[in-house]
Amino acid sequence: MTCDDCDLLLAAHAVGALDLDDERRLVVHLQGCAGCQASAAAYLHTADLLPLALEPVTPPPALRSRLLARVHAEVAGEERSRPRRAPLRERLWRTLPAGRGLTAMGAVAAMAAVVLAVWSFAIPHRQASPPGVLVSRACGLTPLPSACGELSYTPATHQSVLTVQGLPPLPVANSAPLGGYAVWLIHRNGSPVLGAYLEPAPDGRTWAAVLEGDASSYVAVATTHEPRIGSAVPTGPELLRISRPLTPPS
Amino acid sequence: MLYDRYGRLAFTLALRVLGDAGAAEDVVQEAFLAVWRRAASYRPERGSLRTWVCSIVHHRAIDRLRGRSGRARLDLSLDKAPPEVALSDTWETVAADLEREHIRRALAELPDEQRRTIELAYYAGYSQSEISSLMKVPLGTVKGRTRMALRRLRSTLERQGVEWSVT
Numbered sequence: 001m002t003c004d005d006c007d008l009l010l011a012a013h014a015v016g017a018l019d020l021d022d023e024r025r026l027v028v029h030l031q032g033c034a035g036c037q038a039s040a041a042a043y044l045h046t047a048d049l050l051p052l053a054l055e056p057v058t059p060p061p062a063l064r065s066r067l068l069a070r071v072h073a074e075v076a077g078e079e080r081s082r083p084r085r086a087p088l089r090e091r092l093w094r095t096l097p098a099g100r101g102l103t104a105m106g107a108v109a110a111m112a113a114v115v116l117a118v119w120s121f122a123i124p125h126r127q128a129s130p131p132g133v134l135v136s137r138a139c140g141l142t143p144l145p146s147a148c149g150e151l152s153y154t155p156a157t158h159q160s161v162l163t164v165q166g167l168p169p170l171p172v173a174n175s176a177p178l179g180g181y182a183v184w185l186i187h188r189n190g191s192p193v194l195g196a197y198l199e200p201a202p203d204g205r206t207w208a209a210v211l212e213g214d215a216s217s218y219v220a221v222a223t224t225h226e227p228r229i230g231s232a233v234p235t236g237p238e239l240l241r242i243s244r245p246l247t248p249p250s
Numbered sequence: 251m252l253y254d255r256y257g258r259l260a261f262t263l264a265l266r267v268l269g270d271a272g273a274a275e276d277v278v279q280e281a282f283l284a285v286w287r288r289a290a291s292y293r294p295e296r297g298s299l300r301t302w303v304c305s306i307v308h309h310r311a312i313d314r315l316r317g318r319s320g321r322a323r324l325d326l327s328l329d330k331a332p333p334e335v336a337l338s339d340t341w342e343t344v345a346a347d348l349e350r351e352h353i354r355r356a357l358a359e360l361p362d363e364q365r366r367t368i369e370l371a372y373y374a375g376y377s378q379s380e381i382s383s384l385m386k387v388p389l390g391t392v393k394g395r396t397r398m399a400l401r402r403l404r405s406t407l408e409r410q411g412v413e414w415s416v417t
Contacts (some may be wrong), residue, residue, distance in 0.1 A: 011397035016312045017371035017378045048301045050372050051263040051308075053353040057260035059262045063275050067253055067282055074283075 001029045006036045014043035015050075037125055065210045066199055072161045073201035073208035082210055107143045134215075134245030140166065144239040149223070153215040160211040164198060164240060167207055170225070179227040183209045184234055185218040186241070194220065215244045253282050254306055260307045267311035267375045277314055281307040308372075317374040335377035356406040367392060 009026045012018045018026065030036055089102035134155050142145035146166035153160045162183055170177035184192035211221070220243045224236040260281060263272035284306055357365055363385070370376045370384065378396070382389045 008393040011400050012371070012378050012393060014400060015368060015371040017310055017381065017392075017396065018374065019377050019379050022378075033352075037335060042404070043400050044305075046374060046407075048304055048399050049259075049353055050368070051259055051304050053350055053357060054262045054266055055350075056258050057262045057265055058258055059275065059278065060271075063261070063278060064253055064257065066275075067279050067377070070279065070283055071286055074287075113294055234261070 001025055003029075003033065003036055003210045006030070006033065007039055010036065010040045013040070014047035020119055033184060043149075054105070058196065059104050062196075065212065068161070068210040069196070069199040070201070070207040071134075072163060073209065098159055114169045136243055136245045138240065138242040141238055143148050143237045144168075147223070147240045149240050149242050149247060151221060153245045155215075158212065158214050158216050160221075160244075161208060162196075162198070162211065162223075162242070163206060163208045165206050167239070169204060179225060180229050180234075181207060181239075182224050182226045182231070182234065183211065184222045184224065185211065186220040186222055193218075194232065197229070198223065219244060251286065252303070253300065256303045257282070258305055259300070263304060263312045266373050267317060273314060274311070278307060281310050284310075305360045312375045316377070331357065332364045352407070352410055355405050355412070356403050360399050360402055360404050364395045364402065367395040368403075371396060 005027060006029045009018060009022050011025065013026060016078070030040065068225060133152050135150060135152050137148070137150045139145065139149075146165070147164055149162060149164040149165055152160050164181075167181060170179065174176060181194045181198040183198060185195040186192055195211045196209035198209045200207050220241050222234070222238050222242075223240040224234045224238055225233070226236055228235075257278065260278045261274055264277040265271060268274050268277065270353075281303070285303055297347045357368070360368070366385070367381060371378070376384065376391060380394045382392045385392070
């Protein structure tokens with residue numbers, strides 16, 4: 001390929017019109033030609049002005065929320081997959097001599113630890129969260145005890161993020177997911193208002209949704225599976241409920 | 251957040267290429283996720299964030315249009331191209347200063363067949379061979395028109411006061 005041939009392909013590449021075979025030839029030539037690389041940059045920067053000529057169209061607000069939810073879900077997934085140091089209790093347990101058995105005292109202590117763990121997980125509290133972020137956590141209700149979620153609220157931005165793990169994949173109908181996991185904002189009088197739909201992380205195990213607005217306008221969030229997207233009221237059983245994070249004492 | 255700054259432009263571009271709001275939303279979401287995942291690979295000397303975002307959106311929209319979402323697009327290696335620090339600064343100025351009408355006027359100054367070629371390629375996502383069939387002209391003519399169109403566009407914009415540091 002001559003540099004003139006390459007120049008023709010560079011212009012086509014800049015506007016996204018290059019056919020696959022030409023694209024491969026172009027890459028090979030460019031690897032050894034600094035002059036054509038300079039031309040490539042010039043064409044690309046000219047073509048990159050073209051979007052500015054379009055009449056702007058505002059995307060639906062839900063797109064931003066969905067994007068944030070995906071980011072939060074991925075972050076949560078990464079955090080979960082990172083190797084973590086075993087909790088202190090577990091490390092202490094490992095230091096006990098082999099052949100250990102639960103003594104009566106140990107059984108009481110273990111029971112107390114379980115109760116404490118359940119209590120600390122189920123009630124709103126602040127724990128290891130960034131400054132200015134309020135967090136509450138809870139695990140699933142009877143229909144789905146495996147689901148556990150965390151609701152983080154940032155008062156400065158009036159934004160809440162709900163991340164949930166332990167939800168099964170959505171049922172599939174005609175090769176497409178059936179409905180979605182809806183997040184309902186539960187108001188003081190008990191009435192639910194649709195807040196968002198949970199979005200899955202790529203690992204398929206973490207789900208997240210971003211909830212806009214002041215968290216003080218609701219007392220809890222609840223999750224249901226809705227076979228039909230857009231339902232104004234919950235139709236499926238409540239799978240998870242988390243109280244909104246408490247305002248820190250001033 | 252980067253989306254707040256460029257989300258509208260990205261959606262506008264994706265919608266224009268795909269012609270379907272739902273598909274455009276999908277592409278914009280995936281493009282911004284890609285931007286977020288690949289943030290460490292962003293090189294300011296190669297162009298502004300806006301250029302980077304639009305480029306990813308455009309590539310993904312075209313890939314979707316051509317049904318090749320599963321294929322990684324070949325990235326051109328421009329490692330030997332001259333650094334464009336000055337261009338990057340200029341680019342931000344261009345983005346701020348060039349009104350939509352300036353670019354539209356520059357496009358309008360192109361000969362019809364060149365403008366049509368660029369529109370079919372960039373805004374409608376047709377490949378060169380598809381444009382050749384659509385316009386009933388040889389492939390070589392499409393290539394020539396594309397090159398001439400971009401050169402003229404650049405030349406017109408330079409006459410309007412835009413300066414590029416790339417020679």
